Amino acid sequence: MNMLESKVIQTRFEKEIFIDEKSNIEINGFRSLDKNTPFYEFMIGLDLMRIRDNKYYGNKKSYARIRISEDLQSLFVLEPDIQSIFAIKNQQEKEAAMELIQYLLIDSQIFKQVVADIIGNLRKTNVVSSLEIKELKVKLAVLEGLLNVTEENIQFTIRMENIA
Template sequence: MKILDAKIINTAHGLETYLDLIENSEIKEIHLPTTNNPSYEIQFGIKYFLLKNEKYYDSHKNYFYICMSSDFSSTTLKETHIESLFAVKNKEERETTKKLLGEWFIKTHTYKESINKLINKIKTENHCTEVDNQNKAEKIKFLKKLLELTAEDLEDASIERHVELHI
């Protein structure tokens, strides 16, 4: 029998229950710094269960970005435009969610495994050009930095709205 690591956040909408299961987390996209957006960005999706009125559970998947400056010296959390992990939460609930990400999520087996799987996938991709190989190396460097994040890095991070740049 396996004992699951879980956390619960009490919100105005019910109890959000987060489980450390690989199927409850996904990496949706990763972006390298550009002239228009000078940060590394990775979008995570987290599935959780919402216990409403202590009567029934409802499953949700919401998203957020972890962003790092190009020199990896600062970290920011960003909300997605839809299905944001921080949406419909008051200031206290947003801070509690940020604390959950720092004290629990980045320390879970799920977080580490999803990043390591992506690193391995990127390593096995065949690239033809020098630019492709540089992007591959940059993505791996960023992913390895994500494995070094601390609770303090995320607790000190601001929460901003993600700006989608259309080129």
Template structure:
């Protein structure tokens, strides 16, 4: 038998169930380090099954952003403007979401596999000029750092995107 890791967030209206499978996780490089922005941003999408009144209510992808500085000392989780994983949740429900995010970033084997695949894709990417090479190399290094996130070593806070 193959048991799947899943996490359930009970809200006032429904149960949101995240099943830890590669197909239920999406990672996008959203913002890369620039002169006026001293951090890197990634958007993470998690797909949830929704159950209302013990009936299947469909699936929905919800997002959160992660931002970290060059030295990887500050990891900030932020709410995107649309499809936020924190939307319409009270404080207790937001705490459950925070626990889920910590799990995904630090323990999920499928998240780590997704990041590893992205790193491998960057290693095999054809680059033409030195500027592209530096950019691809820097992205690869930052993704590799995501593989080693340990929550006790990183400042974790939730904020609206600034």
């Protein structure tokens, strides 16, 4: 029997269930350093199954913004401005969402496979300019760092941020 890992966030209105499968994890929106942003950033999207009154209520995609310091030593989890996994949740529910993200970044082998797949695809990318090569090296360094995240690396900051 093949058992799947899942995590449940119980909210006032429903249960949001994350099943640890590749198809339920998305990594996108990578941003590199520039003179206005001294950090790297990307979004993690999770497909969550919703159960309300013990009935399937549909799926939803929820996001968390991940920010990594310039020295690649600290990782911050922030609330994005759209489809936030922290939206409309009280403090206890937000803590459950943080626990889910912490599980994902530290313990989930499926998440690490998703990251490894992205790294593999990036390594196959045909780049020609020195700027593209530099950007590719940065992405690879950030993503390779995600494969070795520890609890000490993570800092949760739940606040809305609109970064232009």
